Amino acid sequence: MMHRRRIVVAAAAFAALAALLTGCVQSSSSSTTTSGGGLADGSTVLRVLAGSEVKDMLPILAQAEKAIGVKVELDYIGTLDGTEEVASGGAKGKYDATWFPNNRYLSLLPGASSAIGTSVKIMSSPVVFGLRQSVARKLGWDTKPPTWAELSAAASAGDFTYGMTNPAASNSGFSALVSVATALSGTGTSLTDADITTVTPQMATFFSGQKLTAGSSGFLADKFSADPTSVDGIINYESVLKGLKIKGEPISIITPTDGVVTSDYPLTLLNSASAAKKPLFTKLTNWLRTTKIQKEIATQTHRRPGVPGIYTGNEFPKTIAFETPFPNTLDVANTLIAVYLDAARPPAQTLFVLDTSGSMEGSRLESLQQALKNLAGADTSTTGSFAEFANRERVTLLPFNTKPGSPTTFDVPQDNKDAVLAQIRDYTDQLMADGNTDIYSTLKKAYGIALQQQTERPGTIVSIVLMTDGENNQGISESDFEKYFTSLGADGKAIPTYVVLFGDANVDELTKLATATGGTTFDALNGDLASAFQAIRGYQ
């Protein structure tokens, strides 16, 4: 978990796209991330701050050391989070280069464009649909790919459902959002603020088919792979979809005919890199662009070559993928995300199961209160506003200690949410810590409430957050809960629990629990609850 958010965000404009982040989300299982820790340097080492997407390049990069004597050290970070790091100057001295899915975000941020030097595009992958083949065939899309408007019509008619990552958290979700909004606006040119206002109702129609969300492209793909019947398909990088193994049925890749946004993976030298790193950078980029390596990239990572004229056989479709124009201002990007969250996406119903046992007394409780208040309007940065409880969202707070407490539900209205957010902040102030820790009875109760809310408001995205700082020592056991969960129908099993690991939480047990429910864990063991809560918002 990173702390850069505190350092940064002076100008509002700056915070804007930076706010797209949450790439700092890390489940405890992906322990490969060491961002911020600093990479070992050396005369043959190129230290690269990279999007988590390029993790699949490791085997190829390993060859580089043998072939050309350049050792590449990678730190992974979400694209947008990494952008913020570069723009704020945080990458200076720690890294020699960056490797994100694209540099467009970077270029929109003041300060960032002067921080980067030469960039060399290595490979590319458009953000497209992957649908179960039977669904694609039924809709005729396997032979005649649809427009975004046709996709929208089919989604609203209930002909298919899909998952997409949260555009405030993930590059693939944001890319899809740009494509769909631009296409539905029908102007044929780059999106403007005025277009977004006009197109909001059509966007809501399209997103009525969204049944699954996630904070990262990888998590979304894993989730679809684990339960391919939960939705009919997902929006993701072509490269991820081509590599996806789904039980029972192949995936049809559907490229909307009126435009997609392509990631072009520019390997980019930072201007702050020492002169000695430049030859390493040049050597590496030249090598990555050799025909042999370009072919390996295509076959191993399913990305399109960055070098023209590389023969890739039938790996990629011959049809033209039309590129959607990307917004040219931060303002348009921000408005688009805000409209998605507050008006276009299916509303969220989120339950927070909050440990208020005796061990939370003092600074831990204060951290929890602050983390919740940040989501209820206390964090006024643009970053914070994207994580804020959104219009139309239903928020239920369920505290527990020796026993489950009573739930309090807040319905954020469609328009002015200030009053309700103030109520949530007031409620938070009244939380008190005392007693034992009854995790599982409370979680069971939470599922009961969540199921009821799901019935009350169908078409919403329901999830549970469990925050605990200790071990279960009251009420039913973990295995009792597991039995209960297993007994639930498909509706209940579709509700994930995201676990915030805090204080002396039982990491192994809770990780198992999160995974079993289709959720994941968020590490706040270092005490940074606010960042964890903000990161979770990408998954709700």
Place this chain on the structure above:
Amino acid sequence: MSATAKRGIAIGLAVLLIVGIVFAIFGGRLFGASKSAGGGPLTVVTGVIGSEKAPFFADAGVKKIFASKGYDVEVTTAGSRQIATSVNLKGVDFVFPSSAPAAQKIKLETGASTTFAPFYSPMAIATFKPIVQLLSAAGIANQDATGTWHLDIAKYLQAVAAGTRWNQLPGAANLYNSSRSILISSTDIRQSNSAAMYLAIASYVANNDSVVDSQADEDALIDQAGSLFLEQGFSASSSEEPFDDYLSQGIGSKPMVMIYEAQFLGEEMSAQKSAITPDMVLMYPDPTVFSKHTVVPLTKAGTAIGQLLVDDPKLAKLEAIYGFRPANASVFKDALTEHKLAVPPLPVNVIDPPSYETLESMIEQISTRYDSPGASATPTPGTTTDPSPSPTPPQ
């Protein structure tokens, strides 16, 4: 892949100029181990140049020729607009912007007594066969007797103003069935000279075929001209990037890109395998404008470099191989012929760019329409401020 990347250049595009220059001067002088042909140490000469010339200066052959004359030329890159307005030129021996108006401006500001224009390059459009077919059927593009394609800018501007989509052109279903508006991709008008040259062309045509030279002219056409840039959405800051996308991502990404002719020809003559495929077409805007790459020397050494670039026949040949047109037309012709390439005829319908001040004023007006503060061009740290504008005669 661009000629640049192919030739293995490691020159920064958006360079922290000061750092670069300081290193070039001190780093180069302190650590410069190179020796001249006579065995003596080379004189390090520093230049600030437009990025499209970086591959040329990094070429081993070019370096060798300079070394044989006793020079080690170190360059950093900056947009031509930046060079003219915001780059600190202290300690720099010469600047080499991509346009005559920018060079004139720098000449006036620095008090340089002379300039050298060793080569030029017409503005051109990199496109594809299906696109010229479509545009030709719609009467927007035409092919002359030599087989060279031209884009009728007046008709193009009409099509853009009408919001014409590619798929509204007859025959689009089989050639380019895109619902995107017909629009040339360029670089960011706020940062790059090639976009400014595109504006020079469009404003001339929008101004009833005359060079814009009054505020009234500007006001009348700025909406139309601005939309050519704003409606593109995100655009890159250096001329190499959109051409790179054209080469690697192709027709779906960049059906038409405003480039320097040299970029396309240089790629065709690339020492490595050219990325130009048979369905790629070099088209010329009608009218077009010449980008006159002009050296403004700031020191004696800078003058020597400018002189060499003009006079040295071996350098001229390399300039031609990088696609530029040296003053001596036969050098250009020979280079293409040696590479078994057709020699594109020199465009005849060529306009003058507006004065530096008029061009700047139009760019400023368009810049304000990118309404986000974050989208405005960021000044280079440690730069000098722009002194009061002085009139510059049109080229």
